Amino acid sequence: MKRIPDLLWCELEKLLSSKKRRVGRPEFDNRKTFEGILYILRTGAQWDALPEKYGNYKTVHGKFMKWAKKGIFHKMMVKSREYYRKRNKKNFWYAIDTSLKKAPFASFGDKNPTDGAKK
Numbered sequence: 001m002k003r004i005p006d007l008l009w010c011e012l013e014k015l016l017s018s019k020k021r022r023v024g025r026p027e028f029d030n031r032k033t034f035e036g037i038l039y040i041l042r043t044g045a046q047w048d049a050l051p052e053k054y055g056n057y058k059t060v061h062g063k064f065m066k067w068a069k070k071g072i073f074h075k076m077m078v079k080s081r082e083y084y085r086k087r088n089k090k091n092f093w094y095a096i097d098t099s100l101k102k103a104p105f106a107s108f109g110d111k112n113p114t115d116g117a118k119k
Helices: 006-013 030-043 057-070 072-087
Strands: none
8 A cells, every 4th residue: 555645644643633641551653543544444344354564453443433533534635635736736636436326125215126026
């Protein structure tokens, strides 16, 4: 996986609160944690399948949940967009890949098309 550029990480790191504690274990590296989260999102793997180089999966998942509740990921996307817009003024487009189709067995859907002959 490509690493996050150092200049971008300096901007993103400011969004993450990192308190220096005198008691307990020291906090795990936020950059490795974030890369672990990106690994899970990219591969779709389960949390307990996270490679050890990203840290303990329980720690990574805990930070993911904490950051999600605080809205950190939205702020990171805004900062990342600003970072890339400043460095790439020619390419100013986004692509979204999606599929819009009604789920056939959903409660709001019609009958299953293969059951057309059934009463």
